[in-house]
Amino acid sequence: MIAVAAAAAFLATFNETFLNVAFTPIMRDFGVDVNTVQWLTTGYLLVAAVFVPVSNVLYHRFPTRVLFSGVVAIMVVASILGALAPTFGVLLAARLLQAIGTGLLTPIGMNITLAMSPREKLGMNMGIMAAMTTLGPSLAIVLSGVLLTVAPWTTLLWVFGALALVVLVAGAVVLRNVAELGRPVLDIVSFLLVAFGLVGVLYGVSAAFGGSALYAGISGVVGLVALWAFVLRQRRIEHPLIDLRPFASIPFVLGVLMTMLGLMFVFAMNVVIPLFLQSAHGMAPLGASLALAPGILLTVFMGPVAGKLFDRTGGRWSIPAGFLVMAVFVTLVGVAAGYSSIVLFAVLYIPAVLATAFVVGPSQTFALSHLDRETSAHGVTVVSTSFQIAGCVGTSLAAGLYGALTAANITAGRDEFDSLLTGFHGAVALVVAVSVIGIILAFLAHRSTRPCVTETREPARAKDVDGAVESVMRPDVYALSTDQTVLAALQTFSERGISGAPVLNADNTAAGFLSDGDVMRYLSATAPSSTSIYSFAADDDLTEAMAELGSVNVMRLATHDVRTIDRNASVADAVAALSDARIKKIPVVDPGTGVVVGVVSRSAINRLAVEHYLRNSDAALAPAR
Known part of the structure; x- marks a missing residue:
């Protein structure tokens, strides 16, 4: 199912740039100019962005297989319509139908991956999805260049239709329902507001360099006002189109922003490099496309590797390192652009595009892993919408800056090559700035997930319940250390009769929390027979899986985003914390040092509540006895 979801993600993003190389013959056949033909891509991205929010409603209303098959069928029909189009208007309509x-397809695929992935493999699986979404628009340029050397541009649409048909059959055979179905309502007003908002903002960005500045500004303002009205409406209606709760999570917001910056880099370079190589170095479209091919193909293999690294480290160093490599090597590409060696240019670009694998997928995983099951589907909608926005903004800003600087230098009297080189350097400066911002956000994202003391309610409320949380916490903390194995942790659970324990750093501050549920999920993913580990089933798979736990570090399976509570907090605060986070235990920390001084559990609070009720009942009944 994850393979089908990855194929769908590739298919959806592949089609975004598949026709870009065919713009010249399309203009010739239909007699349109470049400003008209570019809407085959810009319009595509705009419509795709508008329909992403609708996917969440459909995902929870229709069975997964039926929905998936129906969406891919739309793309097959649209491909046939486009291949047979008698006019440019019909071709554009077919492209918008594909959009x-x-x-719809990109967020559906991500939701399938989230639903099917155990937490300890989420990074790897999301890395595969990110590799496919990054590979799609990049590989499309190369393949379309190859096809156009031997066939007319209509062949591209027939080929895409055939690929879509293969994915349609695979989904119909493999998929089963993974969503919690209900009858969510599509709010038409919200849909229209988000449509006007996204189209207004993205058209404003697109037209800023190639159209009227006045129209671009008006469009942008109208779009922002529509988006503001959309946000207000989501807070007031019973069935919001997009649940805004994910935005309450700072790690989620930072993860989405990092994902967008990585994608802006990819889309910007995908459009500017072929333009520059063809215009400044006189290369054919196929040759310009092939200059991108080595890095693009290697990214496919690097995505899962980056995902596995994220599963182990949480992206603490890999994400900022990815942004740093992007900035350094794209700068070197800008330097090499002034020389005649295309080989050097292409070789220097390989590390830059490979580094995006350590940014896009891990950033998506970082964002979505900080949401609970209830809000994760809405988080997917936000991430998928951000993908289309990043593509449109990255393409428009890079191409616009490249064209504006080139035209300005030619007008100033500089020769054509130097003018084109200046335009390319402007686009390079843009993506370097994007990468530097990404580095800053990556460090902020890591800081946002550090264990922190939960703010207490007003201190006076502590007396409203039976004292502070210290009165019910267990001070003899059974804790794990960050260098222990999972097998050693299970032995501790068994010996102490507990179901989970905090993982402490050397200074006794909280580094994570490991529960038996975390271990069970890992075993169920690696050994089919271990779905009920504590039933003492004897099986070779289970034995091997348990033996493997002797080499797995506790931090690989532990929850890193640890919820803690102040030792001076009230019992009411502890009840709220346990209820809000839906957990069984929460570490109690000293507010000054962050050192874990105890653990409070739901069972301890339940015992306190029962004792309190019985004590009061006895006191009330005493006079009557």
Whole structure:
């Protein structure tokens, strides 16, 4: 199922740039100019962005297999319509119909991956998805260049239709329902507001360099006002189109922003490099496309590797390192652009595009891993919408800056090559700035997930219940250390009769929390027979899986985003913390040092509540006895 979801993500993003190389013959056949033909891509991205929010409603309303098959079928029909189009208007309509499929298909595939992935493999699986979404628009340029050397541009649409048909059959055979179905309502007003908002903002960005500045500004303002009205409406209606609760999570917001910056880099370079190589170095479209091919193909293999690294380290160093490599090597690419060696240019670009694998997928995983099951589907909608926005903004800003600087230098009297080189350097400066911002956000994201003391309610409320949380916490903390194995942790659970324990750093501050549920999820993913580990089933798979736990570090399976509570907090605060986070235990920390001084559990609070009730009942009944 994850393989089908990854294929769908590739298919959806592949089609975003598949026709880019064919713009010249399309203009010739239909007699349109470049400003008109570019809407085959810009319009595609805009419509896809508008329909992403609708996917969450459909995902929870229709069975997964039926929905998936229906969406891919739309793309097949649209491909046939486009291949047979007698006019440019019909071709554009077919592309926009395909875009509806893309806007729905990408988040559906991500939701399938989230639903099917155990937490300890989420990074790897999301890395695969990110590799496919990054590979799609990049590889499309190369393949379309190859096909156009031997066939007319209509062949591209027939080929895409055939690929979509293969994915349709695979989904119909493999998929089963993974969503919690209900009858969510599509709020039409919200849909229209988000449509006007996204189209207004993205058209404003697109037109800023190539159209009227006045129209671009008006469009942007109208879009922002519509988005503001959309946000207000989501807070007031019973069935919001997009649940805004994910934005309450700072790690989620930072993860989405990092994902967008990585994607802006990819889309910007995908459009500017072929333009520069063809215009400044006189290369054919196929040759310019092939200059991108080595890095693009290697990214496919690097995505899962980056995902596994994220599973182990949480992206603490890999994400900022990825942004740093992007900035350094794209700068070197800018330097090499002034020389005649295309080989050097292409070789220097390989590390830059490979580094995006350590940014895009891990950043998506970082964002979505900080949401609970209830809000994760809405988080997917936000991430998928951000993908289309990043693509449109990255393409428009890079191409616009490249064209504006080139035209300004030619007008100033500089020769054509130097003018084109200046335009390319402007686009390079843009993506370097994007990468530097990404480094800053990556460190902020890591800081946002550090264990922190939960703010207490007003101190006076502590007396409203039976004292502070210290009165019910267990001071003899059974804790794990960050260098222990999972097998050693299970032995501690067994010996102490507990189901989970905090993982402490050397200074006794909280580094994570490991529960038996975390271990069970890991075993169920690696050994089919271990779905009920504590039933003492004897099986070779289970034995091997348990033996493997002797080499797995506790921090690989532990929850890193640890919820803690102040030792001076009230019992009411502890009840709220346990209830809000839906956990059984919460570490109690000293507010000054952050050192874990105890653990409070739901069972301890339940015992306190029962004792309190019985004590009061006895006191009330005493006079009557």
